[in-house]
Structures are given as structure tokens and as C-alpha cells.
Amino acid sequence: MRSVLTALGIIIGVGAVIxxxxxxxxxKAQVEAQIASLGQNVIxxxxxxxxxxxxxxxxxxxxxxKVEDADAMKRxxxxxxxISPEVRAFSQVIAGNQNWYTSIMGESADYFDLRQWxxxxxxxxxxxxxxxxxxxxxxxxxxxxxxxxxxxxxxQVIRIKNVPFTIVGVLAxxxxxxxxxxxxxxxxxxxxxxxxxxxxxxTLRAITVQVGEARDLAIAQQQIVNLLRQRHNIRPGKDDDFxxxxxxxxxxxxxxxxxxxxxxxxxxxxxxxxVGGIGIMNIxxxxxxxxxxxxxxxxxxxAHGRDILxxxxxxxxxxxxxxxxxxxxxxxxxxxxxSSVKGWPSQVSVDxxxxxxxxxxxxxxxxxxYPARKASQLDPIEALRYE
Amino acid sequence: MNAxxxxxxxxxxxHTGEVxxxxxRGVSLEIQRGEFxxxxxxxxxxxxxxxxxxxxxxxxxxxxxxxxxxxVSGLSRERLADIRNGxxxxxxxxxxxxxxxxxxxxxxxxxxxxxxxxxxxxLRERARRVLEVVGLGKRGDHHPSQLSGGQQQRxxxxxxxxxxxxxxxxxxxxxNLDSRTSVxxxxxxxxxxxxxxxxxxxxxxxxxxxxxxxxxxxxxGSILTDTPVLSRLNAVAELARLDAAQKEVQLA
Numbered sequence: 001m002r003s004v005l006t007a008l009g010i011i012i013g014v015g016a017v018i019x020x021x022x023x024x025x026x027x028k029a030q031v032e033a034q035i036a037s038l039g040q041n042v043i044x045x046x047x048x049x050x051x052x053x054x055x056x057x058x059x060x061x062x063x064x065x066k067v068e069d070a071d072a073m074k075r076x077x078x079x080x081x082x083i084s085p086e087v088r089a090f091s092q093v094i095a096g097n098q099n100w101y102t103s104i105m106g107e108s109a110d111y112f113d114l115r116q117w118x119x120x121x122x123x124x125x126x127x128x129x130x131x132x133x134x135x136x137x138x139x140x141x142x143x144x145x146x147x148x149x150x151x152x153x154x155x156q157v158i159r160i161k162n163v164p165f166t167i168v169g170v171l172a173x174x175x176x177x178x179x180x181x182x183x184x185x186x187x188x189x190x191x192x193x194x195x196x197x198x199x200x201x202x203t204l205r206a207i208t209v210q211v212g213e214a215r216d217l218a219i220a221q222q223q224i225v226n227l228l229r230q231r232h233n234i235r236p237g238k239d240d241d242f243x244x245x246x247x248x249x250x251x252x253x254x255x256x257x258x259x260x261x262x263x264x265x266x267x268x269x270x271x272x273x274x275v276g277g278i279g280i281m282n283i284x285x286x287x288x289x290x291x292x293x294x295x296x297x298x299x300x301x302x303a304h305g306r307d308i309l310x311x312x313x314x315x316x317x318x319x320x321x322x323x324x325x326x327x328x329x330x331x332x333x334x335x336x337x338x339s340s341v342k343g344w345p346s347q348v349s350v351d352x353x354x355x356x357x358x359x360x361x362x363x364x365x366x367x368x369x370y371p372a373r374k375a376s377q378l379d380p381i382e383a384l385r386y387e
Numbered sequence: 388m389n390a391x392x393x394x395x396x397x398x399x400x401x402h403t404g405e406v407x408x409x410x411x412r413g414v415s416l417e418i419q420r421g422e423f424x425x426x427x428x429x430x431x432x433x434x435x436x437x438x439x440x441x442x443x444x445x446x447x448x449x450x451x452x453x454x455x456x457x458x459v460s461g462l463s464r465e466r467l468a469d470i471r472n473g474x475x476x477x478x479x480x481x482x483x484x485x486x487x488x489x490x491x492x493x494x495x496x497x498x499x500x501x502x503x504x505x506x507x508x509x510l511r512e513r514a515r516r517v518l519e520v521v522g523l524g525k526r527g528d529h530h531p532s533q534l535s536g537g538q539q540q541r542x543x544x545x546x547x548x549x550x551x552x553x554x555x556x557x558x559x560x561x562x563n564l565d566s567r568t569s570v571x572x573x574x575x576x577x578x579x580x581x582x583x584x585x586x587x588x589x590x591x592x593x594x595x596x597x598x599x600x601x602x603x604x605x606x607x608g609s610i611l612t613d614t615p616v617l618s619r620l621n622a623v624a625e626l627a628r629l630d631a632a633q634k635e636v637q638l639a
Contacts, residue, residue: 297496300471301471301472384444
């Protein structure tokens, strides 16, 4: 009973760490899955972070990226496997007697592979459609529901700025983006069609590039920067008129919060383990006092100081490991309960279990050492006389 | 002659607070192999301190102590522990058994700290054998609380014997026992002594000292008299006499 109470500090500490760690891991995995939905090994190039007049516009506002830039990248940079110039417009769209306001994206035929975004019905538009600026489009799940309800939208006509577009495919539902916007509330058409028939713009908002291997990301990114500076005639020392982001940077931004969380967790665990350790030290000191006579007997029959030291260290270790193991089980239990009751994703990592186990062992040895040393240095005569 | 214990001008001074206590002042003594010595004296005479010194639980302030020919007066704590383990056996007034372990495990205890390592079967076997020597062969699995005082003291003697010590040291071994059990324990000591074990005992009871072969009387930290026992009691005979007396009482 007494040892259970003593180990409680360690149990609570380790349990909390495991539970929160699992939930944190689950949340992190979810964020990572969302980021992966951007596609793999992707580099995003946004137009114009600065304009010649010195007025800074938002990403994509300056109109400095051109379709020719994208063509040049594909032609000149070996690592680029897929590329999609992007334009975007917002407009009211009409189908039959329903209407909806949504974003109309212009992309290349590579876009769906690049974003790893499969279609559930029909097929994507083709390169031929892009070249001819055909009036075809692919719609997201939200649009399907809003404009067509239960009906299949395939082959139906949707009117965007009075231009009829034929729906050739329906995208699979993708859910919310990292930023929390509905990724399915969109219409995707060839960028050429978008520029010519919908938005009327001549420059691109962004270019999405995929690189074959993750290790080529940095090189490819540098080459893109060099190529664009050259094509845009930017002299050395002047700012770029575009912004390049790769996926790793986006991931880093998104995981920054997770890191703060993890740091907090770390300190909570340190504090609780120290508190638990002090509990163990306390009970071991009591135990040494209570068993002074036993120590005396053991010494009288020939136990060395180190035998006594070892005995009490092992006891402290057993106590803290018992607490650690119980804590790990409690933590796993709590995270499972939380994830099933509240629906939070949780993921118990082997690492955190191993670390928790190791930490409780270390705490046992560290805080058990002083009482054990005290026991080992007792004077056998006085220990024998102790009542 | 090879003395198993040889003390040369042993002094022991305790520094407690401001006054120095001279517990033992210049004791010189030789004890031969096979002797059975009883130290006597009133409390404060220094006999317990001398016992701690003889038992290598303490180191003398001055003087030299040869145990089995080896000077042990200047050894380290760890070396003294080895000496206690291998050459000495202790029997205490209050038995000093570990209450949460069985008699057998209590007896095995010194072997756990010895230089040799035994398998658990060997430990069991040796412990069982010494328990038989002290007449407790069948009680090995009992815990100390399930044994009488005399039986507990026999377990303690068995524990003292397990490493085949040179000297058996007993500090008031009968202090907590009734007179009949005391005689029984003396019987065990006499039997062991006849088998060749040197026994050194502290007692303040004259009739208990009469079972030994040599009486040393101490006063104020020095030896007052050191005499052989002339009219030595025999525990077997005494027990027979006690039994006869008891029978007579019951018959009457």
C-alpha cells in the first residue's frame, strides 16, 4: 500500500506523458496527412512578392509569372517531373436552376497526379484540352452536392460567366486544408481555358512543381530561382519578384505548434518525475531507518557496504519501474478512452514508452542513491543496537 | 602454541561529546584454539566493547589484534566485513534474525555475502545441515515468529556456524531465555566446543559462565581475574537433573 502511494507520483507523471504524447502524436499525424494532401516533393512558386514600384502585394498579386516561365522550367530543369501553372478566379456558377459562388482554378493536366487527387467519376481533362483551351472542367465534391444533389454531374453543363463548360470528372472528397478551408469547394479547368474564357488574366498566380526525388528539392528550388531571376531580368542584389516555398517549409510551419506542445509536455514530465523521485527518496529513507537493525545484522554476518547499497538501489529501482510500467499502462488506457470518447486521434509511440520506462529507471537510481548510500555507511554496532 | 585470538595492549576510547570514555584500557589476552571462554563483569566494565572488538565490528583505538595469526586491527571496513563473514560467527542476546524470511534463509544469509558463490540447491543443503547440527532439522521453513526463543537462538547459532568459523562469538546468548532453555543452549555450545570450535561468550550470569572452561572477569575496562573453571557444569547432566527434579515435583 505504502509503495503504491509512493509510486503514484511516477505513475501519474508517466501516465500523463504517455497519454498526452499519444494524443499529440495523433494530432501531428493528422496535420502531416493534411500536408501530404498537397502532394509529394512539391515546390510552390507564387508570383510577385514585390512589384517594380516598390508596392508589396500579396502572393500571386503582382502578375510576374507567365505560362512561358512554367514551360521554361519544364524544359530546362531536369529534376522537374510534373508542373502545373495556376490561375484562380472567383465567380458565380450556374447549373440548371441552381447557383453557387466558388473558386475556379486553372491548372494543367498534371495537376491531379501532382496533388495526388483522384477522381471518383469520369476522367481528368487532357493536355489536348489545355492546348485547345476547351470548355471542360472537373468539379469538387462540394460543388456536386450544391448544384446537382444526388444526380450525376457527368456530362452536364455548368455556366461560368455565361460560358458553358462540360463536366468531365468529379474529384474525390479531400476535406479541409491545413488552413481550414474546404478544398472540395472548387472547379478545376485547363489554365488556358480559365485565362481565355473566365478570368481574362494573362499572368499566373502560382506554379506548382513536383520533383522526382525528395533529395533533389533543394537543388531544384535553387535552379528555379536562378531561372526565374534570369528570365525576369533581375539584377544581382535586387529582390525576387516571386516567392518559392517547398513542402518542407510548409510542414515546418504547420508542426511549429506541435513542437511548442511537445516542449510543454517535456517540462510537465520532468516536473512530475522529479516529484515522483522525491517521493521515492522519502520512502527509501523511511525504509532505511525502519530496517536499520536488518542492515546491522547483514553487516555483522559479512555484508559489504556495496552489498547494502545495491540492495536498496534495487528496491528503489523496482519501486520506480513498477510506477513506470503502471504509468505506461494508465497512459495508454487514458489515450484510448479519450480517443474513443472524444474522437481525438491518438497514436501510442514505442519511443515514448521506451523513454518513459528509461526515465523512471533513471529516477529510481538517482533518487534511490542517497538513501542507499546512507544505509551502506551505517555503523554495524549502532545499527545492531537500534530499536 | 598458535593462539587463535591474541590481543596486545588493546585500548578503545569513545569520543562522545566533551568527555572521552575509556571503555577498554590495555587488555592483553591470548585464546587458544578449542577454548571456551566466558567474559564476565558488571555493565560498563568494557566486556561488550571488547566483544565488538573481538568481533571485528569495531577497531581498537590503540593496540594490536591478531585473529588466526593475521593483524586485523588496522583493516578497512570492507576487509573487516570479509573477516566477519569467513572467520567469525555471531550469536546475539536478541537473536537478530530477519523476521520476514524463513529459518533456512536466515541461516543462508552469510553465504550470500561470502567470496564463494553457491547455487540455491547448495545453499539449501548447507543450511539444512547446520540446522540439524543445532537440532532444528525439521523447522527450516518456519519464520522466526513461529519459533520459540530457544529455537530462534538455535537458528542464530546455525547462522553463525554456516561458514565454519574459527571463533564463535556469543553476546549474552541466554539473556532472553528461561533457565532451562539457557541450559539447552549451553549444551549446544559445549557440544560444538567438543568438536573443536573456539567459543567466546559474554555473560553476567555466574551459573552460565560455569559451563565454560575459562572465566575472564573485567572491571573498568581491564581484566580483573582470568581463571580456569574448576567445577565445570555439564549441560547434559544438568538437563537430566532438571528433568528428574521436575518429575519429582509432579509426583509429589
